[in-house]
Amino acid sequence: MSRIGRMPIPVPGGVEIKREGDLVTVKGPKGELKRTLNPEIEMVIEEGAVTMKRPSDERDHRALHGLNRSLLANMVKGVTDGFTKTLEIQGVGYRATLKGKDIELALGYSHTITVIPEEGIEFEVPQATSIIVKGIDAEKVGETAAKIRKFRGPEPYKGKGIRYQGEYVRRKAGKAAK
Secondary structure, three states: OOHHHHOOEEOOOOOEEEEEOOEEEEEEOOEEEEEEOOOOOEEEEEOOEEEEEOOOOOHHHHHHHHHHHHHHHHHHHHHHOOEEEEEEEEOOOOEEEEEOOEEEEEOOOOOOEEEOOOOOEEEEEEEOOEEEEEEOOHHHHHHHHHHHHHHOOOOOOOOOEEEEOOOOOOOOOOHHHO
């Protein structure tokens, strides 16, 4: 039995979960999320919690059991608390500025890079060297942060570039270390 799939998902007050076929809708104080989950995995809505049950011990059902539970748990967490990813910018002259809802990045190229947020994503720039990506969909928040990081990933010699907060970048010695 999947350890993650067995765990019940606590549903806080103000969160409403509906399932129609394979479409699951979760409404909460921060918004509404919809996602298609596998219809073979049964969703049991009890008072204050939701549990996922699989019909058999087939390989496909075992694989989808924990996945569907995690996706639903992320939806519930997203509509109640939301998700954030913090990016740090390191390097001389590298900076980010907020222009309306978009962010403009100066990353050592001959031009600035403008990042337009998807629907449901917000940017915050508390300092010129940090970017906070916020949203209710965990997948979109992570994907947007990864796209921003990809513009100038951290390089191993000087450590310049965009990295996740707390990310360790292994440094190399370079030519002078002979």
